[in-house]
Amino acid sequence: MQLVCLGLNHETAPVEVRERFALSDSALDRETKSLVSYEHIEEGVVLSTCNRTEYYAVLNGGRGVEQLESWICEQRGYQGSREGIFYSYVARAAAEHLCRVASGMNSMVLGETEIFGQVKQAYKRALEGGATKTILNQLFQRAFGVGKKVRTQTSIQEGATSVAGASVELAEKVFGNLEGSSVLVIGAGEMSRQTAQALQSRGAASVIVTNRSYDKAVELASEIGGRAVHFEGWEEELAQLDVVIAATGAPHFVVKAHHIEAVRRKRKFRPLIMVDIAVPRDIDPEVGQIEEVYLYDIDTLQERADEARKRRQEQLKLCEEIIREEINKARLPAVND
Amino acid sequence: MGMGIGWVVIATALAAAGCVFGVLVARAEKQGGNAFFWMLGAFGAQLMALGWRGELRGQCPLGDLGEVCLFLAWSLTLFYLVTGSTYRLSLLGVFTAPVVVILQVVSLVPGAFKSGVDKAVSVDPWREAHAALSVLSYGALGLAAVAGVMFFILDYRLKSHKIGGGLMQGMPSVSRLVTSMARIAVLGWVILTMGIGAGLLMVSGVFNLHLMVATITWVLYAVVLGVYYVRGLPGRQLAIGLTSLFVFSLLIFAKL
Numbered sequence: 001m002q003l004v005c006l007g008l009n010h011e012t013a014p015v016e017v018r019e020r021f022a023l024s025d026s027a028l029d030r031e032t033k034s035l036v037s038y039e040h041i042e043e044g045v046v047l048s049t050c051n052r053t054e055y056y057a058v059l060n061g062g063r064g065v066e067q068l069e070s071w072i073c074e075q076r077g078y079q080g081s082r083e084g085i086f087y088s089y090v091a092r093a094a095a096e097h098l099c100r101v102a103s104g105m106n107s108m109v110l111g112e113t114e115i116f117g118q119v120k121q122a123y124k125r126a127l128e129g130g131a132t133k134t135i136l137n138q139l140f141q142r143a144f145g146v147g148k149k150v151r152t153q154t155s156i157q158e159g160a161t162s163v164a165g166a167s168v169e170l171a172e173k174v175f176g177n178l179e180g181s182s183v184l185v186i187g188a189g190e191m192s193r194q195t196a197q198a199l200q201s202r203g204a205a206s207v208i209v210t211n212r213s214y215d216k217a218v219e220l221a222s223e224i225g226g227r228a229v230h231f232e233g234w235e236e237e238l239a240q241l242d243v244v245i246a247a248t249g250a251p252h253f254v255v256k257a258h259h260i261e262a263v264r265r266k267r268k269f270r271p272l273i274m275v276d277i278a279v280p281r282d283i284d285p286e287v288g289q290i291e292e293v294y295l296y297d298i299d300t301l302q303e304r305a306d307e308a309r310k311r312r313q314e315q316l317k318l319c320e321e322i323i324r325e326e327i328n329k330a331r332l333p334a335v336n337d
Numbered sequence: 338m339g340m341g342i343g344w345v346v347i348a349t350a351l352a353a354a355g356c357v358f359g360v361l362v363a364r365a366e367k368q369g370g371n372a373f374f375w376m377l378g379a380f381g382a383q384l385m386a387l388g389w390r391g392e393l394r395g396q397c398p399l400g401d402l403g404e405v406c407l408f409l410a411w412s413l414t415l416f417y418l419v420t421g422s423t424y425r426l427s428l429l430g431v432f433t434a435p436v437v438v439i440l441q442v443v444s445l446v447p448g449a450f451k452s453g454v455d456k457a458v459s460v461d462p463w464r465e466a467h468a469a470l471s472v473l474s475y476g477a478l479g480l481a482a483v484a485g486v487m488f489f490i491l492d493y494r495l496k497s498h499k500i501g502g503g504l505m506q507g508m509p510s511v512s513r514l515v516t517s518m519a520r521i522a523v524l525g526w527v528i529l530t531m532g533i534g535a536g537l538l539m540v541s542g543v544f545n546l547h548l549m550v551a552t553i554t555w556v557l558y559a560v561v562l563g564v565y566y567v568r569g570l571p572g573r574q575l576a577i578g579l580t581s582l583f584v585f586s587l588l589i590f591a592k593l
Binding site: 271 | 495496498500501505508509510511512513515568569570571572573574
């Protein structure tokens with residue numbers, strides 16, 4: 001019996017190749033079933049996310065990885081170059097790779113947590129479809145244990161690694177939690193959407209969107225469940241806000257100190273966090289001189305995200321040690337044999 | 338003095354250990370109880386020391402500099418232990434411990450605790466209540482000032498974008514710190530009100546310099562807290578108000 005992992009991800013394959021191999025939810029069960037009905041394959045699990053497609057299989061004879069690769073390409077109708085597109089791992093290396101994937105160590109955003117759920121889901125579906133037996137059952141159970149251990153015993157998932165995440169972190173440093181807080185988003189672009197959604201995911205209760213083009217404000221507001229206001233009217237909203245996100249393409253400052261000064265008394269001098277993710281900047285730096293205002297620009301946020309990424313990178317060695325130790329302890333069939 | 342002064346030394350050592358341990362934990366970017374258990378130990382030792390002085394005097398031990406400092410340190414520790422966990426301000430202990438250490442070191446200066454004190458034959462309960470409640474209130478007001486110092490550090494680091502590091506990891510949010518600062522000050526102010534009320538009922542009458550200074554302090558705190566709750570005040574101004582008022586009143590009382 002030979003345990004193998006064959007796959008492709010964001011590091012080995014460009015998006016146009018990855019999308020050929022990506023499997024929709026409905027196709028995943030079919031693919032798993034086909035995999036285990038193929039000759040010489042005893043067990044199988046197929047994992048497909050936006051950045052990777054991986055096949056975990058237990059082979060019994062045949063031409064091994066090479067045969068599996070040909071089968072996969074045939075299944076997906078892929079006739080392009082295979083050079084450097086696929087990676088493969090056998091026995092212990094395959095088990096260690098699965099543990100890295102489940103721990104988020106192999107993800108595009110190092111330490112991200114979503115992959116853990118995706119691996120669990122892929123395994124569950126294979127299990128329900130009868131595609132797994134002793135070897136993969138034990139391997140995946142162990143990988144989930146390792147994934148949890150890596151996350152709890154290291155700092156692999158600490159700190160925000162995106163500008164949107166860093167904005168949320170700063171807002172939480174000022175307000176504690178964002179439950180019930182009000183957010184104004186000036187500008188209706190992608191960065192505005194990402195940041196507003198990140199704030200909402202942490203409990204922001206109301207999101208107001210304003211944009212020079214009112215239609216775009218309405219579009220974004222309806223997408224995220226917020227409220228759109230005309231660009232001429234955003235200043236009236238200031239008194240009730242806790243967070244202001246500015247991300248317009250304006251060549252001059254949109255928010256100036258006098259806008260805030262005008263509502264300070266009305267706000268009872270409550271803290272206000274202002275995040276300027278536009279270049280050129282939207283918020284006059286003088287706004288940051290107002291006592292209760294905490295102003296951050298894109299450079300600060302980027303710096304925070306870079307620092308978090310660096311800290312996560314530093315944890316990799318520790319994570320590898322945990323994986324090695326856990327695999328040694330596990331005595332998995334087809335891995336430690 | 339013997340074991341009595343020994344309790345003050347133990348309380349000082351425990352508070353100092355709490356400070357050092359808390360800083361080390363904060364620097365290591367770990368969350369946890371920080372100085373809490375050290376301060377709890379210090380609190381126990383302070384109680385023993387106050388018991389020793391109270392026994393000697395046969396009344397509330399507030400008769401000399403050593404006793405006032407020790408009582409104030411005890412009160413500060415008490416309010417930290419109660420409010421620190423209530424408002425989940427784990428790092429507050431790290432900031433409170435040095436103040437407790439300073440107060441207790443002052444009390445340990447030779448001569449601060451008078452020796453050969455006479456045991457009181459009779460006591461005026463209102464005078465006792467006035468002195469005890471007033472010093473107790475200064476514990477809470479002192480803690481509000483400590484929270485104010487924490488606010489200055491947090492505010493400075495957030496404003497200057499120095500957001501990383503273990504200290505920031507353990508810091509509460511701006512909103513929580515401002516709210517806690519105001520609530521602790523209100524608690525101190527309420528106790529001070531009771532202390533002044535008791536002072537007005539003293540047998541020796543109301544024309545007492547201590548009582549007058551306490552009343553002026555009470556009015557000033559009422560103004561700062563009134564402005565904060567009614568009109569609103571930026572966190573920094575509230576912190577300036579509470580820390581400067583505490584230092585001011587401490588200096589005035591030291592002169593009296």
